[in-house]
Amino acid sequence: MDAGSRWDAICVGAGITSLAFGAQVVKRHPGARILVIDKHGVPGGYATVFRRPKAGAAFDCSLHKLSGMGEGGNLRRIFANLGLDGELGLKVPADYFEACLPGGSIRFGNGVDAFRQALQDRFPHERAGLDRFFDEVAVHGRNGYHQFQMMDGTFEPDFAQLRYAHKHLKHVTLAQALAERINDPWLREILAATGIYVGGFAEDLGYLYFLHVVYATLTQGNAYVEGASQRLSDVLARRIVAAGGQVLLGTAVRKIIGDDAGKVRGVTTAKGDFYADRVYLNAAPHYALRTLFDDQPALGPVWRKLDNLKPSRSTTTVYLTTDAAPADLGLSSTETMVFACGADASRAARAGCASDEACERAYWRDSVMEVTNYHALDPDGGRIVCLNVLDAMAHWPERRSPAYKLKKARALNVLLxxxxxAKPGLRGHVVYTEVSTPRTYERFTNNTDGAGYGAMVGTDLSGHVFHHAFPIAGVHFLSAWVAGPSYEAAFGYAEMKAKQWAA
Known part of the structure; x- marks a missing residue:
């Protein structure tokens, strides 16, 4: 590909939102030429795998449970529109997750009715609060789920419901809402556990947003891509290339090129300049403004808005393999949530992070740990299990320092x-381990504070409009920092931007 070439649009970063956007544009507008540029050697961002041949493993970089994959789900509809449903194999798990509590475990079936019934059976004294919670999921979660359709006029909500939500739910955290509805701290911790899907604890997330997450995952169905998330990224990249576009890997973008009239003209890379009148940034906005744009007064209002854009939590992840099928060793569910204490105690531990030791206890020991049994999802991919906890970069030393190596070893030991x-049968059968930390995610993604999910969706959303009326015409933002932290949000936002292509 020649430097100096002109394109209809350039996407900076080959994350899943860029790929979903490019594939939908070329589907809607045959002949559109999209150039996607990324510094990494494979497309997909978090939606990729990394291989360890000696361990016989291909590890998924992040959770890739897809919401909205049931009948009527938005992601299923978008997949069908792109013809992906015939090209991708999907695995629908039988269970939602297994909750491992100090006193035993609860296995939840995959679906809102099964989840609700299991909770009512285990916590009959909380039936009124559970009924209220699930009724709110059905009404306000549904409205939030169709946010992009509201914007383009294809979904008309009940405006009385929207007014109620704005007045009573919008400014309430998940922790506050659950405390008002549910007395049992263990039940509150279970209900909030799937906040790990979107990068927040109960005290971080807005309640109204969380209702949408539950609706998307349970009411609208969930599934996994066979062959891991890399399979999805590769299919989308091929669609862009087949339409005359290009995915240029191993190439870092250095600067955005603008003109004196305040319009974008292209990008500068180590391989030369490439030109387009539309540039879509799939990157953390703080990083993009700091490194890709020259310092200019016009960006001042954008920076002030970004002051209110809070990053999501990061994660510490243990990737491991076993010498036998994990199910034969007692890990039979596709997903397991391991709980250490109830909601009040875990939140108090996080609030008391005044030292490195206190942070390690709060994030690694006292908060929920998510376990994905990838072997149950794709036996051909290896006997792989991943452990995830939400974490914060502030208590992690710089990479490669002696203190950092010691801390990684402590994290591995605690999580194992x-x-x-929770699953004693696994002891003695783990044969390979690898740890990723918030510093790892910062290094590979340039995300602020190593955020694993883009922006935090809390109760203050003022920072989320940082890109509105952006002062350089033709510059657009993609990624979880504007779309929201999930695959379905990425595809939904990409669909909305693709519909605006001809505008």
Whole structure:
């Protein structure tokens, strides 16, 4: 590909939102030429795998449970429109997750009715609060789920419901809402556990947003892509290339090129300049403004808006393999949530992070740990299990320092011991481990504070409009920082931007 070439649009970063956007544009507008540029060697961003041949493993970089994959789900509809449903194999798990509590475990079936019934059976004294919660999921979660359709006029909500939500729910955190509805701290911790899907604890997330997450995942169905998330990224990239576009990998973008009239003209890379009148940034906005744009007064209002854009939590992840099928060792569910304490105690531990030791206890020991049994989803991919906890970069030393290496070893030990306590049959059968930290995610993604999910969706959304009326015409933002932290949000936002292509 020649430097100096002209394109209809350039996407900076080959994350899943860029790929979904490019594939939908070329589907809607045959002949549109999209150039996607990324510094990494494979497309997909978080939707990729990394391989360890000696361990016989291909690890998924992040959780890739897809919401909205049931009948009527938005992501299923978009997949069908792109013809992906015939090209991708999907695995629908039988269970939502297994909750491992100190006193035993609860396995939840996959679906809102099964989840609700299991909770009512286990916590009959909380039936009124559970009824209220699930009724709010059905009404306000549904409205939030169709946010992009509201914007383009294809979904008309009940405006009385929207007014109620704006007045009573919009400014309430998940922790506050659950405390008002549910007395049992263990039940509150279970209900809030799937906040790990979107990068927040109960005290971080807005309640109204969380209702949408539950609706998307349980009411609208969930599934996994066979062959891991890399399979999805590769299929989308091929669609862009087949339409005359290009995915240029191993190439970092250095600067956005603008003109004196305040319009974008292209990008500068190590391989030369490429030109387009539309540039879509799939990157953390803080990083993009700091490194890709020259310092200019016009960006001042954008920076002030970004002051209110809070990053999501990061994660610490243990990737491991076993010498036998995990199910034969007691890990039979596709997903397991390991709980250490109830909601009040876990939140108090996080509020008391005044030292490195306190942070390690709060994030690694006292908060929920999510376990994905990838072997149950794709046996051909290896005997792979991943452990995830939400974390914060502030207590992690710089990479490659002696203190950093010691801290990684402590994290590995703590998370493995939690796994063994919940599933004793795994002890002695783990044969390979690897740890990723918030510093790892910062290095590979340039995300602010190593955020694993883009922006936090809390109760203050003022920072989320940082890109509105952006002062350089033709510059657009993609990624989880504007779309929201999930695959379905990425595809939904990409669909909305693709519909605006001809505008």
């Amino acid at each position: 011991e939690r796994l063994y306590a």
